[in-house]
Amino acid sequence: MISTSVRRFYDPTFTVTDEYKASLPDLQNGPASLIEGANVPIQQVGISNFRLPLKYPRPNGDVERLETSVDGYVGLDAGKKGINMSRVIRSFYSFKEDLFYPGKLQEVLRMYKNEMESKSGYLRLSFSYPMLQESLRSGLHGYQYYDASFEGNIDEYDNYRMFVHLEFEYSSACPCSFELAEHARETRDVAAIPHSQRSVANLTVELKESLFIEDLVALCRKALKTETQVMVKREDEQAFAELNGAYQKFVEDAARLLYEELDGEERIADFVVRCAHIESLHSHDAVSRICKGKSNGLR
Numbered sequence: 001m002i003s004t005s006v007r008r009f010y011d012p013t014f015t016v017t018d019e020y021k022a023s024l025p026d027l028q029n030g031p032a033s034l035i036e037g038a039n040v041p042i043q044q045v046g047i048s049n050f051r052l053p054l055k056y057p058r059p060n061g062d063v064e065r066l067e068t069s070v071d072g073y074v075g076l077d078a079g080k081k082g083i084n085m086s087r088v089i090r091s092f093y094s095f096k097e098d099l100f101y102p103g104k105l106q107e108v109l110r111m112y113k114n115e116m117e118s119k120s121g122y123l124r125l126s127f128s129y130p131m132l133q134e135s136l137r138s139g140l141h142g143y144q145y146y147d148a149s150f151e152g153n154i155d156e157y158d159n160y161r162m163f164v165h166l167e168f169e170y171s172s173a174c175p176c177s178f179e180l181a182e183h184a185r186e187t188r189d190v191a192a193i194p195h196s197q198r199s200v201a202n203l204t205v206e207l208k209e210s211l212f213i214e215d216l217v218a219l220c221r222k223a224l225k226t227e228t229q230v231m232v233k234r235e236d237e238q239a240f241a242e243l244n245g246a247y248q249k250f251v252e253d254a255a256r257l258l259y260e261e262l263d264g265e266e267r268i269a270d271f272v273v274r275c276a277h278i279e280s281l282h283s284h285d286a287v288s289r290i291c292k293g294k295s296n297g298l299r
Contacts, residue, residue, distance in 0.1 A: 028082040039078050044122055046073030047088045054125065057099050059212050068100075069126040074118035075156075083116060091115055100125060102162040103210040105152030109160070119156035124149055129213045135231040136239035142230030148213050162207050168220040169228045172199040172254060172277045173244035196244050197280040198228060199251075201258060204298060206270040215267075223261040224254060251277045255288040263292060272298040 032039060047070075054068040072088040095108055109121040126149040133144040149165040173196035181192035201220060221227055225247040229240060249257070254275040262271045272291040279285055291298050 028084055030081045032079045032081070034081050035079075041078045042076040043120075044073035045076045045083055046071070046122075047085055050089050050092075052093070052096060054096070054100050054127070055098070056127070056129070057101060057212075059214050063099065064130070066127040066129065071122070071124040071126075072112070073122040074112050074116050075120035077119065083118075087116060088112070100150065101210045101212075102150045102152065102164055102207055105150060105162060106154065106160045109152055109154040110158075113154065120154060122151075122153045124151045131214065131217060133227075133230050135229065135233070135236045136243070137235040138231070138233040140231035140233070140236075144227075144230050146213060146217060162210070164203075164205050164207060164211070164213070164216060166203045166205075166213065166216050166220070168201045168203065168217065168224075170199050170201065170220075170224045170254075171196050171226045171228055171240070171244055172251070173226075173248045174281070175248040175250060177281070178245070178248055195280045197278050199254065199275065199277045201254065202274045202276075203258070203262070204272050205262065205268045206298060207267055208269045209267050211265075211267050215265075219261040219265060220258065223257040224249070251275050251286040251288045255290040259290050259292075270294050270297045 027034060049069045049071065051067060051069050053065050056064045056066060058064060070092060072092060074083060074088070076083060091111060092108065094111075095104075098104065105123045105125070108123055112118060112121040112123075126147070129146045129148045130143045131146065132141050134141050147167040149163075151163040151165065152160065154160045173194060177194040177196075181194040184190040184192040201224070203216065203220070205216065226240075226243050226249075229236060232240070254277075255273055258273045258275070262268055262273070270292050272289070274287065274289045277286040
């Protein structure tokens, strides 16, 4: 039975003193005897998907503020019950007006290691990055959005590694379907349409030094040629059909074309690429996956 003397309402006039704060229970920083289960280290403990608007630099010196989803983790040693989860957010907020690029994450992670007395740390910033794309022939412009992430992790020896993730959409026209359509037209005078489909390349690159999202998009455009379009008039649609005819590709071709461009970029230390052609002929997708091939590298 609850005592009738207990006050059952929120008191907005209550003032928290240092003495009162010191009296609050703190199970997260309690003794090892409070640990449930095996008393072993945990590689990552923290918070996923806390959001805030962060600033990102453009190659031309402009700054873009984008809604960003942040994952922040630290390593937890054996013998420690837990961490103060809210500190992951509170500490990050001290950087909220800074410019973010892949190398910047190292500064935040070193702060996490010091303030949270952790041996390791991990951060991932995920955002949708807008770039103005010119139409193929009509001279119009529209914004193409790229799902991208900056990732950084630092280990107990203060070794920092930084990565960029990018999703790039393109069209893929099937070379086999093109030849079969041409055969039908030439031998039987039958109209036939070769199939093509929206396709997606997911890239993860490990960097030696920071690069812009624009740089990575440029490598994809150079490799694949047939990026999906934003603004399209009839002359643009015709140009796109011509591009697909000129740059037909199987999913294996797409992977190798991207490999060629990424392998030639000196700022990239390692990479892995997954291409998926969302088939218009089949009820399933065609997929290829390729990596740089470094020993103990990305797979």
